[in-house]
Amino acid sequence: MKVEPTEVRLTPVGELIVVDAPDSATDGGDWIRSVLQESDGKLLWRGKWDRDRTDVVFLGGDVVVEVRDGFDNSVVRVDLRTGKQKWSRKGPRDLLVINSHRVEAMRQWTGPDVAAGPGVLPVASGTFVETVTAGDVVVELDNVQGRGYLLDANTGKSRGSGSLPIVEDFWTAFDGFVVGQLNDDASPGRSVVAGFSVPGFKQEWAMPLAAGTSVDKVKPCGRHLVCVAVDAQANDGDKTMALDVRTGVEKWSVGVEWSTEEDWFVTEGGLLFGEGMFGSLRGAQVLDADGKPVRQVEEGASVRATAGGRMVLTDAVAQGPGGVEWFVWVEEVGAAKGTEGVPVGASIPDQVVLAGDGVGVVTDDRRTLVLRSGELG
Known part of the structure; x- marks a missing residue:
């Protein structure tokens, strides 16, 4: 499997490993997707993967994809082992801006007393694995008609539809609701966050925001909770608030400096909350289910990856005049215990991945390091 891409992205999907190689020089600059068998690395399929495709949810050995081909939009399900399309549903002819999306997996909470759904979500921001799974349905937003459709991910057929007058930029599907x-x-004239129950898309609640405020992000942040980043268009009024997805009642909020920069990820150790930038989380803190701080991540360190209740951090340490050495280490999310830092080079690592007690690091000079964290002390 020879590719010469600008970067490599690895996604474990059950017994498969999906390898994405954008801008492969050996393939005329195309985006190449390869699918390997996890047990022995056998190549099952390799082919061009169009840039206008966005993975929505992995189901078994398949992936449901949102396609944005200029004005022609659709939802398709693809067999990862063969690259063949299983079904396709044509969407509205509409030009979408870069941050908008019209297809979402119906996410669901996973915990000790809640079974995981059959769907595996794409890894957030490249390497943040969250403790949220998905069911076997996806939500399609037709913003031209202002309608929503609940689609059976196995067949592509509608299980229900209704009015869904929301913007394509800021929405999510979680816990049986679209918010x-x-x-x-x-x-x-006024920003309003609303919740719609599926399959009928009945509006169950609405939360009007103060005049002059706007929404910058909507994502799940806990059991029955969806967080909304609110821009007050003033230096001291931005905040992220957690709403009960079933009622719209605000459960807690956190004041932030800039709502456009805040991000959060659900982990087994708590909610990681901080400034999201270039696939990392800076100035991070860990919040409990009530939005209260549990701990502050070491100043200067960036969280680069999560899985389960662990996270990988990176930071640079000065090494003489003008020189630095980058270090990587693993910590528990909810407790200040972890490994010693391991030096990985003079430049910030290109990619960091965490799986179990294994840490993969791709350095700036294209070396690949595999580290083991073991027990955390």
Whole structure:
């Protein structure tokens, strides 16, 4: 399997490993996707993967994909072992901006007393594995008609539909609800966050925001909780608030400096919350189920990957005049215990991946390091 890409992205999917290679020089600059058998590395399929495709959810050996081909949009299910399409559903002819999306997996909470769903979500921001799974349905937003559709991910057929007047930029599907910002037709002049139950897309609640505020992000952040980043367009009023997905009642909020920069990831050790930038989380803290701080991550360190209740951090240490050495180490999310730092080079690592007690590091000079964390002390 020879590729010469600008970067490599690895996604474990059950017994498969999906290898994405953007801008492969050996393939005329195309994006190449390869699928390997996890047990022995056998190549099962290799082919061009269009840049206008976005993975929505992995189900068994398949992936449901949102396709944004200019004005022609669709939802398709692809067999990862063969690259063949299993079903396709044509969407509205509409030009989408870069941050918008019209297809979401129905996410569901996973915990000690809640079974995981059959769907595996794409890894957030490249290497943040969250403790949220997905069911066997996806939500499609037709913003031209202002309607939502609940699709059976196995067949592509509709299980229900209804009015869904929300903007394509800021919405999510979680816990049997769709939560998003109402569009201008539904709420002219004021930002309003609303919740719609599926399969009928009945509006169950609405939370009007103060005049002059706007929504910057909507994501799950806990059991029955969806967090909304709110921009007050003033230096001292931005915040992230956690809403009960079933009622819209605010459970807690955290004041932030800039709502556009805040991000959060659900882990077994708590909610990681901080400034999201270039696939890392800086100035991070860990919040409990009530939004209260549990611990502050070491100043200067960036969280680069999560899996289960662990996280990988990186930081640079000065080494003489003008020189630095980058270190990588593993910590428990909810407790200040971890490994010693391991030096990985004079430049920040390109990619860091965490799986079990294994840490994979791709350095700036294209070396690949595999580390083991073992027991954390």
